Amino acid sequence: MPEVGRVRGPWILMLVPLACAAQDAIQVGSKRFTESYILGEIAAQAVNASPAVRAVHRQGLGNTSVLFAALESGAIDVYPEYTGTIAFELLGLTRAQSVDELNRHLRPRGLGAGVPLGFNNSYALAMRGERAEALAIRRISDLARHPRLTFGLSQEFLNRRDGWPALRAEYGLPGDAVRGLDHGLAYEAIASGHVDVIDAYTTDAKLIRYGLRVLQDDRSFFPAYDALLLYRLDLAQRSPAAWKALQGLEGRITAARMTAMNAAAELSGQAFTGIAGDFLAGEQTRDGPRRKRALLDAVFGDDFWRLTWEHSVLVFGSLALSVALGIPLGVVAQRSSRLRHLVLGVVGILQTVPALALLAFLIAALERIGTVPAIIALFLYALLPIVRNTYTGLAEVTPSMRDSAVALGLGRATQLCLIELPLAARSILAGIKTSAVINVGTATIAAFIGAGGYGERIVAGLAVNDNVTLLAGAIPAAAMALIVQGGFEVLDRFVVPRGLRIRGARRGF
Secondary structure (H helix, E strand, O other): OOOOOOOOOOHHHHHHHHHHOOOOOOEEEOOHHHHHHHHHHHHHHHHHHHOOOOOEEEEOOHHHHHHHHHHHHHHOOOOEHHHHHHHHHOOOOOOOOOOHHHHHHHHHHOOOOOOOOOOOOOEEEEEEEHHHOHHHOOOOOOOOOOOOOEEEEOOHHHHHOHHHHHHHHOOOOOOEEEEEHHHHHHHHHOOOOOOEEEEEOOOHHHEEEEEEEOOOOOOOOOOOEEEEEEEEOHHHHHHHHHHHHHHHOOOOOOOOHHHHHHHHHHHHOOHHHHHHHHHHHOOOOOOOOOOOOHHHHHHOOOOHHHHHHHHHHHHHHHHHHHHHHHHHHHHHHOOOOHHHHHHHHHHHHHHHOOOOHHHHHHHHHOOOOOHHHHHHHHHOOOOHHHHHHHHHHHHOOOOHHHHHHOOOOOOOHHHHHHHHHHOHHHHHHHHHHHHHHHHHHHHHHHHHHHOOOOHHHHHHHHHHHHHHHHHHHHHHHHHHHHHHHHHHHHHHHHOOOOOHHHHHHHHHO
């Protein structure tokens, strides 16, 4: 990963080694849906087949905007994309264009589109076959006659320029009953009858499994979405071996083969790494009934200790920063009536910022993905309980205690360190404990920007609607939260004097 930006501040320098461990490797990104996972893994394994270079697959980094921001910043080098998405969503064009025309727009940004993979995967709308037959719906335009139909659409499709808003306007479709659903869950929703219409990709394996009818795009609204690689132009110069390996993928994937690989992941429960390995080895995609995995085996899989380490770094690295800044801010809030509302207001507002929005902003600001922006985001979210509890604990120190300190001739700094902070210790520790437990859960979001941790399993489980994989990520995260809470209870007994513990218990701390 090229060095394209600097993060100022001495405290952040401690985190740089964590984020730069894979800096010399080619960074391959992918979005949060099955096909992108598989194509990203194929690209990474193709590069790793060359002994001269190494690739790292940053799985499920998020939606299109997050991947594109990461690519522009240099946080990743390449990821699988589609021509229609590049034209309409990323470049804001009004019509489909050839790859050469797309490159004319991308070149000033230092990016290029190339290595067409060999198949088209367009958007489509789909309904259950029997429901569509009963309502005589075969084309998208037929939907306009049925205003009571319920739509279950992915969040990205709801907000894309080439998605729902433009499609609705083109066909005059009803829009009163539209639900936002994760793409991996939409098929379960339509199969159970909770929604009538979903957006789909034409290579989705579940279209056949659930007997869905793809509605005819009778006004040719959806353009071609030919799969290719979107990459940084300097990739070929920096790593000719990697670029040669990626070029070897050109035209090798047919629509039928892509559908079969999607089915292997979603219907048979095969790992993305195995599917990609079979493809590159020239073997047919293995099919069969879904593999049943024991939950315990999934929890303690080969990646358990790696994910535990990554999650711990995210939680305790951010917590250390929050403590280092939160306690001084709490002191400032208690001692300065002029700054009190500003400090408490700012840390309160930080809690209201959506996590994914903050992560997307940090990617653009820091020009990197992974551990550093994730730790900064968690650090900001953890400030509020620590600042508030520090302020509250200091505010509850009685005036008589402060008067006694003054009578002894103690300065304000000595008074704070020897009397006020020890008396507020139980309240402060309670705030730190709250922040730590919150961080354990919030850290799972960091997987959306390639920071790893238990969220990596949760994101992958959502992509293929695999409950075992979801639980394999959720259970260790919940267990870590309980362990952290228990650890702070033990720490409370050693750090806080018994008299303060009894007084705090009476006050509800």
